Amino acid sequence: MSMVIVGGGLAAANAAKELRDRDYPGPVTVVAAESHLPYERPPLSKGILLGKAGPDDAVVNPQEWYAEQEVDLRTGTRAESVDLEARTVTLAGGEQLSYERLLLATGATPRTLSSFEASSLPVTTLRTLEDSLALKERLDRDLLIVGAGWIGLEVASAAVQAGGRVTIVDPAAQPLLAALGPEVGALFAELHRGHGVDLRLETSVEAAAGDLVRLSDGHELSPDLVVVGIGAVPDDSLARDAGLDVDGGVLVDASLRTSDPHVLAAGDVAVHDHPVLGRRIRVEHWDTAIHQGRHAARVMLGDEAPYDRQPYFYTDQYDMGMEYVGSVGPDGYDDVEISGSGLVEGLQVVWKRGGTVVAVMQANDWDAMDSLRARLGGA
Ligand SMILES: Cc1cc2nc3c(=O)[nH]c(=O)nc-3n(C[C@H](O)[C@H](O)[C@H](O)COP(=O)(O)OP(=O)(O)OC[C@H]3O[C@@H](n4cnc5c(N)ncnc54)[C@H](O)[C@@H]3O)c2cc1C
Known part of the structure; x- marks a missing residue:
């Protein structure tokens, strides 16, 4: 066989x-x-x-x-x-x-952006080893990152640590909005702004020609490199x-x-x-x-069992590491409990819908994960 x-x-x-x-x-x-x-x-x-x-x-x-x-x-x-x-x-x-x-x-x-078709700027996505090795060589420059999702934020963190100057644009009101909601998204915005990132929310790329990029908030910039992280x-x-x-x-x-x-x-x-x-x-x-x-x-090999593991992911940005288990899904959440002192100092988050815990997260509080995970599906 x-x-x-x-x-x-x-x-x-x-x-x-x-x-x-x-x-x-x-x-x-x-x-x-x-x-x-x-x-x-x-x-x-x-x-x-x-x-x-x-x-x-x-x-x-x-x-x-x-x-x-x-x-x-x-x-x-x-x-x-x-x-x-x-x-x-x-x-x-x-x-x-x-x-x-x-x-x-x-x-x-990776999705690409047609807005850059008339641009002379180097534009990259990040999916392969080749993408990563090439990007590593250019991180210490002026970067425009399109998309405040996981990849955009992780690249921003690495670029800042490499001495780069970073602008991020995203049409959403907070980074990671779809994944984490506005309350925790705002904490990620604070984290990146605290490291000097020019985070422009509710803003998109309006046009790009030659080496100039015009944003929807009227700001113009000519970065050395554009990183597109839009899913x-x-x-x-x-x-x-x-x-x-x-x-x-x-x-x-x-x-x-x-x-x-x-x-x-x-x-x-x-x-x-x-x-x-x-x-x-x-x-x-x-x-x-x-x-x-x-x-x-x-x-x-013949086992018929269903795959029933809850979705899990993690990210590392600057001196912060976080883990998330569960899925809020398209119906969203109606309650969020945030405890702790902050993303870097230690944080626990519990999202609920109809009184049931649908997702949990810890940031820089690794010992909290087991008890948070145990709450999934409960009250
Ligand atoms: C930059 C980056 C950082 C990430 N960081 C995190 C993280 O911190 N935490 C986290 O939880 N997840 C992270 N992820 C997501 C995680 O890496 C992916 O979910 C995971 O790689 C998916 O694995 P996969 O095997 O399904 O697909 P892939 O890893 O994409 O592998 C699919 C492979 O199939 C090949 N292929 C496609 N079509 C064909 C074909 N017709 N014939 C032969 N081969 C084909 C592709 O070339 C590719 O190599 C990250 C992803 C990226 C890109």
């Missing part, structure tokens, strides 16, 4: 590892478009930018692991199409791989072209199976029917890629 995994990121590498950890003895092939060993992306906007980690630190399984475990890792190879009936994957170059079970772990691609779109074209059900990502059931029982999806590309949250959710976070990758491998 052949297992094929398409996508060479965190979910894919963890799925391959789990297959071998569960003593699956048959052929396993990982088809990876990037030319590197599968790697973790969080260091790309943190340790690597700060010069505290190198590319090797981000690798999931070392090169020898693939040889020792007889996992056929095809780096620099794109899967072009999937034939669900014949159960084959066609690679760039024409080779066909047969599968008994197929895992799609193709991740996501990512799931790489679901392989699944869509094959005829699998797709809607803003690959639709999977509670056990990560797609509309074809021989094909699963995991990580950033998967829109999961979450059994605990009771709704569909696509989570673009490190912990989900790891655990869905491993879970998908077990389902490929």
